[in-house]
Amino acid sequence: AQSVAQPEDQVNVAEGNPLTVKCTYSVSGNPYLFWYVQYPNRGLQFLLKYITGDNLVKGSYGFEAEFNKSQTSFHLKKPSALVSDSALYFCAVRDRGDNFNKFYFGSGTKLNVKP
Amino acid sequence: SAVISQKPSRDICQRGTSLTIQCQVDSQVTMMFWYRQQPGQSLTLIATANQGSEATYESGFVIDKFPISRPNLTFSTLTVSNMSPEDSSIYLCSVDITGRNEQFFGPGTRLTVL
DSSP states (O other): OOEEEOOOSEEEEETTSOEEEOOEEEOSSSOEEEEEEEOTTOOEEEEEEEOSSOSEEEOGGGOEEEEETTTTEEEEEESSOOGGGOEEEEEEEEOSSTTTTOEEEOOOEEEEEEO | OOOEEEEOSEEEEOTTOOEEEEEEESSOOSEEEEEEEOTTOOEEEEEEEETTSOOEEOTTOOTTTSOEEEEETTEEEEEEOSOOGGGOEEEEEEEEOTTTOOEEEOOOEEEEEO
């Protein structure tokens, strides 16, 4: 079965510092991987995805993520955090097999960026 | 991308009543999905709704409790029936855009059951 783990419930970082939000996955076969962000009282917004090709994926708002097959990780990164980045971040994996339409979401990581 | 709206945005309901949540998409889509996000939790898929067929429910969710309609390619409803406080959650609809390999989410409906 597919699963996604976000080991940190919360990440605190000072504005201007680099940030990392961790995600590891367990899938059969090659995964489709995603990051979504949820601002308070809002739905989920797509940030970026890995389908194939270059392991470093760039997305919205200056975020990027690196697919590491050997470590089964897809950590979200940003070189310089902004206070406005404070939100809830979800990693997700999509099944490439029979359950292609199913997304499996991690438990979410709350990012707090302090001025 | 797709623009998705949900009604109502929030509601407070009494135990034992039912609430129907509407999801409207600005383009035709084959597959629509309904998720539940309980307080402080991740998203849990309730069911997949295809136009012209019965919805497919995930383990732990049943049609009697969460009936779904999908009358056309731009609209779906989810009803939360015979509500209890445990149903207090955010309910989100999402759509899958063919060729984009992404899911787009509505803004959610925040339900509180007293």
